[in-house]
Amino acid sequence: MTVSIALLTQDLRLHDNPVLRAACHEADEVVPLFVLDPDIEAAGFAAPNRLAFLADCLTDLDGSLRRIGGGLVLRRGRSATETARLADELCAGSVHVAAGVSAFAGRRERELRRHLGDRLHVHDESLTVVPPGELTPAGKDHYAVFTPYFRVWRQAGERPPHRAPVALRTPAGIASEPVPRVKPDSPGLPEGGESAGRRLWRAWNVDRYEELHDDLAADATSRLSPYLHFGCLSATELARLAERQGGPGAEAFVRQLAWRDFHHQVLAARPQSAWTDYRAKRDRWWNDELEAEAWRQGRTGFPIVDAGMRQLAHEGWMHNRARLVTASFLAKTLYQDWRIGARHFLALLVDGDIANNQLNWQWVAGTGTDTRPNRILNPLAQADRLDPDGAYVRRWVPELADLPGRTVHRPWKLARTPGGYPQPIIDPTDISTRLRTGRGLD
Template structure:
């Protein structure tokens, strides 16, 4: 009996999984392997919210494999050495893993190659709808602007969606670690796992996505991002399904999937952009002021839309995308603090905390990334009027303002009576871009 190993990373699913599909085709028996790697903890990726969601994902995947004749094998230690030892123990004919885009993924792949040689097979297309680098502009290695990337993405051939395997036969007698328990930092996390993700996808009213996804109060986004981050759902499968359905909602949804692919292809080409400015604007960020940054983290800036978003993040480990952009603009453009301060805080709490999307969205807002308008300021008051016109989102997350009616909730400093317990604005509402303009000499 031949044996292959499917080393799973951010592809914790049965459906449309090139790694699992290839391993099943390569051998009589397959070991679906997940390694609890201490280097992941050291790199800061295993924050409590994501660790709790991951535990759900692993439990769910094991339960899905059991009826197929398989099970998930968990081992602990450095991924490359653990996998090489198991391959030697089983005399595995091949080891299969998904290609990643981060510096961490590249280092892991090099270590796996050193230990496994030609037995290692790295598969593209597990983590994104289109492989990073599949489309490039003439003479360059990646697209730096979204719109031309979107056009190229739309015209490119995409990988065929793979069916879930009918059988996954795993050798008996293999030792396995228990699924680790983890307490989330945020009490309102969703359940993890492929089955939960597919239920959410099947029940989501895709035809209304274009209408609802910017409406903060409606909470009408798909909330599929955690399932995409952990690979419980395939971006390729979702893009194909939405394209088949068609309509304005499906088109708007696919566009957001393309944004995700766009950021992955940028990070794949420029791994250092996870820590360094993609485009240096000569910024000399103000020092990290403890009082202001703490107010921002706690949702006590005195600007209700910013505070509502930050409190939603603390409660749910997730934040509406538009609120993310507004909160990020407030930190980087209004307070003029380094985008890395905000990116670290988001990665600590976001259950969908994806390195490519988090870091490059922060850079887009800060003006150091791919935005063609680097001095753009998302005014929290104008954004509140557009995205939360009746104030329902703010009242949901800022109880001190729950009694304030209508749009007045966005400007509590204009009320005759100051809301009890709610702070004054930490910067002048009439000078929201003053620090940025001085620093970048825009006046």
């Protein structure tokens, strides 16, 4: 009886799972393995929100595997050490794992190769639609500008999604750790797991995405990012489903999947850009911890910013446009180091992906791939455009819930600020005081 191990990382699903599929095709028995690695916690990625969501994902996956005759095996320790130990115990002929793009994933793969040698098989088509490094411009190792990348991305060959296995046999008697239970920081955290993700996809109206994706109050985005981050859903499968459906909404959604791929291929080529400027500007960031803390707490006195930060605290998630507005306020209006904001987002975001989080922060800060590094998102203009009736602010800033219309975006103009809401931490009539330039206000 031959045995293969499917080491699962960010691919916690049955549908369109190249790692699980390869392991099933190669051996009579398959061990779906997940390792609770303390190095993840040391690297700062094991935030309570993500650990709580992960517990849901593992529980759901184990249930799905048991329904087809298998089961999930959990081990605690260094990924390479525990995987090699189990492979030796079972005389496993092969170990399959998905390629990653972070520095941690790179170290894990090198350690696995050192322990397992030729028994290790790395699959690069699991995390993204197009594998990082597959598309490169002439003479370079990655695309630094999205538009030309998207052009070739659309022309890349389509990999058909793999069907979920209908049967899987796992050897009996393998020791397994219990799924750890962690209390999240955010009370409104979504339910994790492939089952929840697929229900969310089926219920979401992608047809209206192009029309409503910038409307903060409409809350009409997919909210699938946590499920993509943990691999509960396949980006390839979602892209193919959307393309078959067609229409402007589906096209806009597929473009966002391409942005996700774009960031992954940048980080794969430049792993140091997780914490260092992709394009150094030699910025002299303003250092004011009181202002940074007001931003974290959602008490800047700018309602659109505070609403976004309070949504993040409650849900462990934030609307994409609110992410851009709150990030621009910290990095461009307050002129604080983007890494301060990136760390806070990673501490709370259930979809806290190192590629997308860090490179989007760099895009906003003007140190990343953006061809307009001086772009500034004026929080007042953005509030009027993205939340014209003030409904998003009233939802998340209850102190201002009784203010009518756009008054809610400028409460400092009232004779008395309602509900103890703070005064703006900087003069709202001159929000560009500290900026390198006033050009590029959107």
